[in-house]
Each structure stands twice: as C-alpha cells, then as structure tokens.
Amino acid sequence: MSDGVVIDKLSLTFKGGSGRPALSAVSIEAPRGAVTGLVGPDGAGKTTLLRIAAGLLLPAAGRVRVLGLDPIVDRQELRERIGYMPQKFGLYEDLTVAENLDLYADLQGVVGAARVERLERLMRMTDLAPFLDRLAGRLSGGMKQKLGLACALVKSPDFLLLDEPTVGVDPVSRRELWRIVDELVVESGIGVLVSTAYLDEAERCTQVVVLDDGEVLEQGTPSDLAASVSGRVFLLTPKVGALPRQIQGSLSGRQGVLDVTIESGRVRVVVAHGEEDLAPCAGGEGIESRSSAHPRFEDAFMAHLSTRRARLEVGEKHATRTSTGDGVAVRVRGLVKRFGDFVAVRDVSFDVREGEIFGLLGPNGAGKSTTFRMLCGLSSITAGEATVAGRDLRRSGKRARARLGYMAQKFSLYGSLNVIENLRYFGTAYGLWGRRLKTRIAESLAEFDLGPRRKDPAAQLPGGYKQRLAMAAALLHEPEILFLDEPTSGVDPIARREFWRRINAVALSGTTVVVTTHFMEEAEYCDRMLIMSRGAELALGTPAEIRESVRTIDRPDPTIEDAFVVLAELRASQQP
C-alpha cells in the first residue's frame, strides 16, 4: 500500500517576498499509522509545507508524494483521499454545524447509509450533537476547531493534514482534539501531519520534525530528541520568599545557559554542557536546591534554536517609582459586561497591586479581552466598579487613561513611519514635547535596543522588533500601569521568552503590568492571575496557590494548565 507523505529535497521561494526561501531542500517522511508533528518558530515554513502536501502550492524543486500520488498531477484523486484543516478551520460561519457537515459530505461524496453512520460517529467523537442547529460563527473556539476537524474527517481520509489546529483553543478542547487524533491513528491507521506552536503537543507525536527558516533541523521521536539534552536539564527550587521570576531573570542570558523557564514554582534550566555551567550561581541568588530533571522535547528544541539565534541582552532597569497610594493599581468589583442578551463578563472582582505582573488568562472567548478593554477605558462598563490608578473609570475614564500604557494585540503603529517617527508621534499624542520627548525617545531606543533600526519603516521590521517598538511606544509617557493584550500571540517560543524578560524588567522598574494570554504556561511568569472561563472567574491567586488548589495524590505536581482543566471540568459538572 502507498506510504504517507514523502518529501524529498523540496524547495520553494515566494515571488515578491524577501527572496529568502520559504523552504530549502526539505526532506521528511510522515508514514501512515503515525502522527508526525511539524514544530518550529513562526515563518519556519510549516504552513507552506502542509499546503504543498495538500496540492495548494506548486513546489519550485523537489519531489512530493502523498499516498504515492503527486499533489499537483494527481490532484483530483488525492483530494478524494486526504483531509485537510487549514488554520482558519475552513468553516462557513453563517451556516449551522449541520449545514457545514452536509456541505463537506456532499463535496466528498459521502452518501446514504455511510453518511448517516459517519456523521453519527463524528458527533460521538466531537460531542457536537447538541449544537447541530447552531451557527458555526457562534461556536466557541474549541467547538469550531472540533467542527473543522469533523469536516476534514467526513470522508474518513487516508491521510490527515492539520495546520496549527489548536491555536488559541482552551486546554480542555486541545486535549480532546488530540484524543480524537490518536483514536483515528490507532483505529483506522491513518497518517497525520500536524503543525503546532505548542511544544508540549509535539511531545504527543510519534515523531517530530523541527523546522527553522525553511530548513529541517531535526527529525526523530520526541524522546530521542529530548535525550540530546539529557544531563543538561536542572530544576532549581527557590528559597522561601525568593521569586522564581527573579532567579529566572538573573540566569537568562548567562554564558552556557540555553533556556530558563518557570515550572510549577521552580526554575527549569537547560545548559550548554553540564552542571558546571551552573557553578557560578551555586548556593547564591535565592536558590535553595538543585536537582537534575528528566529532559523534555521542549528543552531540546529551545537548546537547539537558541544556539542558532543571536543573544539579546535585556537591560535591567532599577526601580524608578515608589508607591504613592494604597498599593492597589487596579481595583475591580462586580464587573459585568453585556452585549444584548449575551453576558461576556459576569461579576468579576480582583485587585492588582502596584508593581506586580498580573495575568488575565483563559482561552479565546473566555471574556479576558472584554475585561481588559473595560479596564483600559476602551469599552463601557455595564455594571460594577473599576478603579485604575486611583481613578474611577466610570466617572473619569479619560484621566485614568493618561496614566496607563496600552499595547494592542494587533500591531497598531504606523507602518509607513519609521521607528523614530512612530515614537515621536505616540509621545506627542500622550502630551510629551520638547526636551522631555527627546530624552524619552533616546531612552526608549536604548532600552528596547531599537537604535540600529531607528530609520526603518515600522512595516518592514521583523516580528520581534515590531513588538518591542509597540511596547516602547506604550511606555514612552512612563505610565503607572502597562496593559498588554496578548503580546505573545502568534510569536514563536524564542521571541516569547525574550518578551517576557522585557515585561519582567518593566515590572522591576516599578510599573504595574496587566497582561492577557492564552498560553497557560505563561501564567508562571505572573505574580498573580485571574483565570477566566466563559465570562466568569475560574481561579484567582498566585501560580502556587492555584496549583495547590488542585493538588491530589494522583496529581502530585500539577501545572497551571492541569489546574485549568480540572477547574473547568468541575465548573461544567456544577452547571449542567
């Protein structure tokens, strides 16, 4: 029988782009009966590779065979035998769940008894049966993703291509999707090629292909790849009273340290050679103890990529601000937001203390962005109280706004203006002028390392620089509180880590930071957080407190994501 996906020396350069190849001499094999994960930073070529396999793009050079067929020449036959789910799921939002499924069943020629049976099976798999008459546009992110998958599976394909199927989807739905995929591989023996931005998902694949800059860096089983860093991964337990975030800050960027993350209240370090790389900090810097850790795929991935990337120093700023008020930067009581009949935020209360990093976490559609917009004065408040920097948002929203900095999720600077012009514009908009404006711009350029790019139009900056420029613009008027809306969404793992170091530096300088994210593991970077689900509070507290709340004998060392899953399931069982 024909194999899965076999790609040999595939190359493609997009016309009109930077001239850099999207893929250069990529060779991979993704057999049937296995899940092959495509992992890599943004722009690595994952989507391009999947599209070529689906026959959506014409390769410039190389040989591509899917189920033994040429995706271009044997297009029609191939399209009858593969399932493909693009990043946007390919759903018609103005059609109901049933209508979407019927459409794809008609297109795939699934008819009669086979159709009834297949749709029943898909309903069982995805639990979408109660929502058949709901418009696809009204589904939650997780349900959309499952419907998209169901549409790709209508024909029971021999091979399944999935392009970042779980981006922005809540952890419960992510786990369900993987359960469905595993089931298909085991029961039907189909092959799956899936790209993902979540490194923990790569761990679940039979084999992983690491892509970077259009090249294959590694290919192998996750455990084999993880083994490449064995003996070089350590867990550091902080002393009582010491913040893991501070240990992380002091370790990152140090010679021989490839990756530092926070995990369940401890600091995870990947080093270049061995224990000796950690020798300089033995005993000091608030570290209580050190233990060797079992290496994961993520450790290997980061170790590999960080050696390919130029090191970036993040300047540490010292506290410039001292507390003036009661130590509470943001106070929220009984906050409610309604859009017609729909309650987007219901009765949410929390405090953000001065100088802390406060996270608003939750999957897409949980209400965190709505809450966030109300706090920034961008959206009206239906009911409840919100005070920001001592100002009541309902009464003096404008004055509150002058004291906060805001970085929107979408790039909201002027693409045709260069770095300096953008900063000058935003500075003026915030009321800075003359010498103070000049000084602040000079400081920002240095602090965010934008100097070498200061004459480049914003639109032409690489992703990481854009993000830094946006943050610099938001901080120009030295706000008391910085609001960051999904700053790490669509950013690759390396840029994400760097960005968090900057956020850390901002917080250390005394600015309060409120940040939203749908990456649960980023919760560990926050001092305290509010986890939201379906418009309501799911948990509130420090990462340690939230993890502690779900610790059981079966789950001795839960992560924030585990906590979300447990709490969300608990909530669902309480509200039938």
Next chain:
Amino acid sequence: MNSSTRPTRGRRAAARRLRGFMRKELLQIRRDPSSIALALVMPVVLILLFGYGVSLDAERIPVAVVLDHPGAAGADLLARLTGSRHFDASRATSLFEAETWMRDHSIEAIVHLGADFERQIAADEQAPVQLILRGIDSNRARLISGYFDAVVGTWSGARLARGERALLPPISISARTWFNPSLRSTDVLVPGLVALVMTLTGALLTALVVAREWERGTMEAILVTPLRATEFLVAKIVPYYILGMGGMVLSVGLGVLLFEVPLRGSFFALFLLSSLFLLASLGLGLAISSTVRVQFVAAQISIIAGFLPAFFLSGLLFDLGSTPVPIQVISHLVPARYFVSASHTLFLAGDLWSVLWPDALALFVMATFFIGIARRRTGTRLDS
C-alpha cells in the same frame, strides 16, 4: 478500486457536489440581509425613485409675463400660456418686478411683450416677443424655449384660422413622435433602469462572493475537496442568476403596473436578452472577485467598472449619439449599453429582431469573455 469506493467520480457525484455547494450559496444569501436588500429591495427603491422623483420632462414651469402695453393680443397669448400644461404663467407689472422674481428663483423664464407689440400685430409687421431664460440648467432652458415656441406656434395658427393677424408665416409643422408619442421620459427611464438593477445583483453582489471565500479562509478548505473549479463557478452563478432575474421581473412588473410603461416586445425576447446581460454582469463580478480576492477592493472595482458605466455610458440617462466620439467608442465595451438599447427596443418598439440580434450577440460575447476570465482565475491552488 471499484466504483463504489470512488463515489466522487462520475456525473452523479458531480451533480451532488454542485447541489451541495449551491445550497450553501443559497443559505448564505438567505442569511445575509444585505444581499437580499441589494437584489430585491433596491430595484423597488430605484424604480419608485426614478418613476416618481426623476423626470426629464418639464411641467408647470413658472414664468412671468410682462405686458408693457396691455391689449387683446397680449392677453390672448397669456391665456395660451396659462392653458398649456408646460407653463404656469403669472403677470408681472414691470420688467423690473419680473427680474426680481427671477433672482428669487420663483420663476424660470420671462415673456416680455414690448410697448409696440399690439400695434405691430395690428399693422401686420414683425412683432418681436422677448423670452428671457435662466441658463443655469442649459438643457432645461432649451426645453423651455422649445415649449414656448410650440405655444406661440399654435397660438399663431389659431389666430390665422380665425382670420386674424399672426406672428409667423403660415407654415405649420405637423410633428409625430414615434415609439413614445406622449414623450414621457418614464417610458424611457424604466427600461433603462432594469439594466441598472441587474448590474447591482450581477456585478456588485458577485464581486463579493469569491473574495469572501478567500478572506474567510474557506477557499483553502474548499480547494482541497473534490469540488472542481467549473462546479465552483456554476454554483456561484446560478443562485445569483436567479436573484438577478427576480430583480428584473420585479422592476419590469413595477414599471408596467405602476407607471404604465408599455412592454411591446415578447417575454421570450426580454428573458433571453436579460439573461445574456445578467450573465455578462455576473461574469464581470466573478472575474473581479476571483482576481483581487479582497472584498473591499472587489466592491470598489465593481462599482467603477460595472455600476458607473451602466449608469453613465449605457444611454440610460444621456443619449450616447450626442457624446464625443471617444466616449462612444468606450461605451461599446460596456455590456449595459447593449442591454439598454435592447430594452428600449423591447419596451417601446417590440420584437425588432434586426435591432435585437446585434445586441444579443454583443452580450453573448461579453458573457463568454468575462465568465472565461473568472474560470481562468478560479484555480485549483493558492498560488494560481
């Protein structure tokens, strides 16, 4: 493999795909109030607006009559003016007063009979009548001048018939207007509007439909299904064809019932020509949509390339015969031009096939051309 495991081959499978995709299009049209509004409400609004609001005829034009030396002849002419449906005459005591009214915009013309008028008429001399017009709207001024000439002409004729002295030598023009004997502009506007209505559904609505699939990312998923490009295109054309023909029937029906526009041609000819025109418009819309792939840009291009020419270069509002030659040449590229011509023929004259065939042929060529482009642009890949 045998045929049962390949249910996507053959005609039945193709028919099923087509039906499935078409049903999706119909559902989307039904759920999108704006497409229904554009296709079915807009025709009604346009017909009512043009039927009641826009008229190229002038009626009850306010004029001032100044008689420097009142007399029988002057009073007779004044009575004639008042009696005409085109004029609403009122007496001004002096030319000065009439000029004041003109400045107030309360009148549009001044008829001035000099102090010598009565004497000159009686003496059978040349008796000049002064007509002062407001030239701001030159078309209208020409129209008024024409109406006035006609009134004076009939007045002179009547005087001659009574054996009295008249202004003009006794040559009378007996004019007869064919096809539109009452010279009602509605009878010309409504047939032209049908072209506009079908351009709206044809070019504007369809300009959005393919671009929408690209923007929302559904195109990517559809491309990887067995649906073929031709099936995709047919499924996009048929629902909008039905919608466009609905708009046509609606506007023709309203024109005939509400404004008593005559329809002298056959339904078959109307059906044939509007189908061809609609297909050309749909083709244009789909060609734009599948080329630019962005809804906003597609809509802009479709307005500039489809709607505006249908308005200005089709002969719907302005007689193309009196436009400069380059404009006339360009107008031959506008599908609406042929349909407006055919529609005028069908409504006002009847099934004159000698006139209709060339129009039908031109529309057929354009429909084939545009749909051909749309087919070429509907590839099977993202980079095609």
